[in-house]
Amino acid sequence: MSVSIRDLGIVIGSQTLVSDVDLDIADGERVGLIGSSGSGKSMISKAMLGLTPDDAVLSGSVNLSGVEAVGADEVTLADLRGRYVGTILQDPFSSLNPVTTVGRQIELPLRLHYRLSKAERAGRVRRMLAKVGLDAGLADRHPNELSGGQAQRAAIATALITSPRLIVADEPTTALDSIAQRQIVDLLVRLVDDSGASMLFITHDFSVLARATTRAYVLEHGRVVESGATSDLLAKPSTPQAGRLVGAARKLALE
């Protein structure tokens, strides 16, 4: 699925959180969105699919393979979500439903969008668990029984179960230590490439970005300040904002 964002603006109350954002993702491309915490990355990812808070006002355009998402009605958006677009939200612990089992959570997009028998669904969940490296027995557990890495993998499994055409991953590694981070990023990249989907990968960490994306946008205070090939951004950042993020990533890598 291709994405074309033009002039996106997000306002809540009297606060302008995002403005003038242009962002493109080609079919099958993995694109990064990097910026310090609070710069508006999550807001942009939510605005793509109607997940922004009730009182958010959107302007501009988000085109998903020909479908306009800004101002679209709920039913259209809900049909895109989980079927064509898989979302991995920022904190998996708070996003997994606390009162349902991991298996029920992972199969939810399947239940909402496809008519499958219970056995077929269970089979798909089992295969998906294996793909993300989770034990089949975890399907009957509740989220509070998982470790951080397991919860993250369960969230990835939920986003990928329907083989969506676009994956939006919002800081899928922040909660993890650096070894687990690398494992999760590599896993995600492999699964996304295998399925031929596109991906928007959000992070505030340049060291992760290089593994996950080929091209990236740098966000600062809700505006895109720089964009280009991820390797170029890393090698010679041209704005101070990107320079700071790269510097922070280098320091992290040296530690």
Add this chain to the structure above:
Amino acid sequence: MRFLIRRLVSFAVALLGLSVVIFAALRILPGDVAVVMAGLNSPPGRVAQLRAEMGLNRPLPQQYIDWMAGLLTGDYGKSMLTGQSVTSMVVERASITFPLIIFGLLIASAVGLGLGVAASLATGNGVRTFFRVFGIVGGSIPALWGGLLLVLLFARGVGLIGLFPSQGFPQEGWGSPGAAFASLVLPALTVGLIDGASLMRYTRSALADVMHNGCMIEAMACGYTRAQALIHVGLRVIVPQLVSVAGLMFANMVTGVMVIENLFALPGVGSGLIADLGDRDLIAVQSELFMLAAFFLLVGLFVDVLHRVLDPRLRRSSEGRM
């Protein structure tokens, strides 16, 4: 399992404590059943004789132990005035009160959950205001006043539209189910609507909290619309909280029902207890209060266990301690 045992022990301790309090309170209560029974102007000898017959001249600890021994063997004693066994009196009265409470709870749940969800989904300003006003007004109306209002509106004979009876319960009880049911409609509506308004406010504020919860956004990201996510995920997440609230509501209703039974002249547990108290029927009041206390505590026990079953997070944390 350990949770259950702990909970059962605290149940037993609380019940024992309450039995002492009930027993002591009734000895302090002014007025003497022997005097009442003998008649105010009867000679002192007659009063003393009656007191001895009823065992009221035994030492207090002895009286308490005898009473408890009776309770443990299922003997709740006899009414001092009528000689009828307290158990059969309570069973007869509960056959009115219990259906009334259940009926009221059903109305409260339907109104509270239905309007709570509707209020959470409402977007128009006018609709929001309506729900808010209903919640505040309904939740703060005293039961007596609300009951009178319903009588004035719907009671046969006095009401604007005479739909339901407002006084008494059919002689043959549930032997004539239609009439029995009809006589419970207005009282149940009174308690049901009032508690329903409170439940609605609670449901709406709990859902508003859940709205910003990550699991709601996740549910929407999986393909639910906002309304669907609210109903399928939001409601389920707050169910354990709602069960606790419903338990409180249930307990509240038992007391609310005492007022309501008097207003609608229903011979239930509440009005019976008040009548026995007026008659200084010591044994009856004592055992009735004990049964009520046991009932309250049982509801609390049930709610706690159910809460735990419904909320996996609690189950886990209790296992962690083992």
